[in-house]
Amino acid sequence: MPLIQLIYKSSATNQFSECQLAPILTSTAKNNEVNQITGMLLYREGCFIQVLEGGTTQVQELMMRIKADPRNESINVLGTQAMNSRDFPTWCMGSHLASDSDLLTHPSFVDFFSDSFDSHKAHIKYGAALIALKAFANKLAL
Numbered sequence: 188m189p190l191i192q193l194i195y196k197s198s199a200t201n202q203f204s205e206c207q208l209a210p211i212l213t214s215t216a217k218n219n220e221v222n223q224i225t226g227m228l229l230y231r232e233g234c235f236i237q238v239l240e241g242g243t244t245q246v247q248e249l250m251m252r253i254k255a256d257p258r259n260e261s262i263n264v265l266g267t268q269a270m271n272s273r274d275f276p277t278w279c280m281g282s283h284l285a286s287d288s289d290l291l292t293h294p295s296f297v298d299f300f301s302d303s304f305d306s307h308k309a310h311i312k313y314g315a316a317l318i319a320l321k322a323f324a325n326k327l328a329l
């Protein structure tokens with residue numbers, strides 16, 4: 188099955204607390220297991236960043252559901268790439284609320300969460316986002 192990886196950024200329509208994120212993640216884990224989607228969802232101050240990986244059709248269909256989901260808006264796809272193997276094989280959907288100290292550890296991430304994020308440079312930022320998302324996945328796995 189051809190695999191793709193997609194990273195997007197979106198804005199939450201309401202500010203979420205950790206417990207409000209939980210319902211998103213409950214149906215997500217179940218659906219993603221069925222659809223063999225893996226990845227990581229980060230949230231900070233009204234901003235989501237998510238990496239999705241799986242079969243092309245499954246990722247595209249999920250992206251359509253997320254775009255139609257009233258809990259987020261202004262979806263900005265940073266990019267997609269074909270994969271031979273997954274970067275997040277063990278995460279049905281890891282999730283993390285990025286703290287101030289996380290941003291200090293991953294300064295390149297400050298940019299993604301700022302209002303001045305430049306979508307024209309999104310393709311340049313794909314690689315930086317992926318590095319930070321992987322670092323969070325490694326931290327959560329400890």
Ligand SMILES: Cc1cc2nc3c(=O)[nH]c(=O)nc-3n(C[C@H](O)[C@H](O)[C@H](O)COP(=O)(O)O)c2cc1C
Nearest residue numbers: 211214215218219235237249252253256258259280
């Ligand atoms: C930021 C964000 C990320 C989401 N990520 C996923 C996901 O990885 N997998 C998933 O199935 N649903 C995800 N959802 C939920 C979908 O938009 C949609 O509500 C869900 O897939 C519908 O599932 P259901 O028909 O089982 O209720 C996400 C929603 C938001 C707002």
